[in-house]
Amino acid sequence: MLTEEEARRYSRQIALPEIGVEGQLRLAAGRVMVAGLGGLGSIAAYYLAAAGVGYLKLIDRDRVTLENLNRQILHTTFDLERPKPESAAEKVGRLNPHCRIEAVHTTIEEGNAAALLADCAVIFDATDNREARQVLNRASLQRHVPFVFGGISGWEGMASTFIPGSSACFSCLFPPQAETTEPAPPPVLGPIAGIVASIQCLETFRLLIGALPQLAGRLLRFSGLTMEFRTLQIDRNPGCPVCGDPQCYSTP
Amino acid sequence: MNAAIRITVNGLPENVPLSATLAELIILFQEMDRDLIVEHNGRFVFPQGYASTRVAPNDRVEFIHPNFGG
Numbered sequence: 652m653l654t655e656e657e658a659r660r661y662s663r664q665i666a667l668p669e670i671g672v673e674g675q676l677r678l679a680a681g682r683v684m685v686a687g688l689g690g691l692g693s694i695a696a697y698y699l700a701a702a703g704v705g706y707l708k709l710i711d712r713d714r715v716t717l718e719n720l721n722r723q724i725l726h727t728t729f730d731l732e733r734p735k736p737e738s739a740a741e742k743v744g745r746l747n748p749h750c751r752i753e754a755v756h757t758t759i760e761e762g763n764a765a766a767l768l769a770d771c772a773v774i775f776d777a778t779d780n781r782e783a784r785q786v787l788n789r790a791s792l793q794r795h796v797p798f799v800f801g802g803i804s805g806w807e808g809m810a811s812t813f814i815p816g817s818s819a820c821f822s823c824l825f826p827p828q829a830e831t832t833e834p835a836p837p838p839v840l841g842p843i844a845g846i847v848a849s850i851q852c853l854e855t856f857r858l859l860i861g862a863l864p865q866l867a868g869r870l871l872r873f874s875g876l877t878m879e880f881r882t883l884q885i886d887r888n889p890g891c892p893v894c895g896d897p898q899c900y901s902t903p
Numbered sequence: 904m905n906a907a908i909r910i911t912v913n914g915l916p917e918n919v920p921l922s923a924t925l926a927e928l929i930i931l932f933q934e935m936d937r938d939l940i941v942e943h944n945g946r947f948v949f950p951q952g953y954a955s956t957r958v959a960p961n962d963r964v965e966f967i968h969p970n971f972g973g
Contacts, residue, residue, distance in 0.1 A: 690972070
């Protein structure tokens with residue numbers, strides 16, 4: 652049951668036939684792991700909380716720096732040096748007190764990813780490097796939790812949804828490779844993060860309310876230079892060393 | 904010199920050797936990004952298919968670089 656306050660707060664989206672009161676209750680029961688609280692995570696945390704997603708696990712390893720503030724609109728000049736999860740939890744809590752927030756200041760890695768994910772129904776990828784995404788991908792497959800990927804650089808961004816055991820996985824697209832040095836952070840523009848993370852939010856809503864994800868098996872790309880969206884069909888790679896290995900679906 | 908064919912690469916017309924493979928085009932166009940995505944006539948090609956996929960006249964090839972920032 653929604654309280655009168657909640658019914659009013661969410662009335663403009665409850666009015667959508669695809670959501671309605673039932674969808675709103677599903678959002679309220681929804682549990683999302685937001686991996687990364689930078690440009691993508693800023694949008695994710697705000698929109699997911701505003702829409703009434705009931706529980707957010709907000710994870711980041713960093714503290715707020717001056718270079719973050721051109722795009723990471725969850726954090727302000729007053730938050731410099733603060734751990735990002737703490738800064739994020741404060742803003743999101745003010746936005747929507749109905750949203751339960753767990754702020755986790757840690758690096759997502761092989762050793763903790765599956766445990767961090769244990770109580771979540773969706774992985775919202777807002778990380779900023781390929782290795783973290785390989786880790787999230789393996790946790791997604793192991794825990795059977797959908798993985799909503801997004802990435803940006805320069806004027807461009809991309810997004811896709813990986814459904815364990817059914818659609819292509821992150822490693823079908825980007826096979827794991829021997830460890831190499833992480834490239835320097837790319838140039839990034841705030842609105843590109845806004846566009847890509849907003850698309851990821853829509854996919855997350857779809858997953859939470861039980862609608863079919865639209866980007867499973869598809870890679871969506873956006874260019875802010877040509878103002879074009881393009882999609883590419885991505886099939887499962889029969890040679891994928893990750894999702895092609897039956898052992899990846901079980902807890903070690 | 905092998906016969907050349909006209910194809911479209913990243914939206915631009917290009918002359919490439921007849922029957923060139925995607926693996927050869929990746930080298931020719933210096934697209935050796937370790938996380939490159941290759942689209943051939945609107946289809947995603949798995950890396951294991953680069954060496955065996957050949958282009959024909961009027962084919963469209965896109966070299967897509969990943970966006971991994973956040």
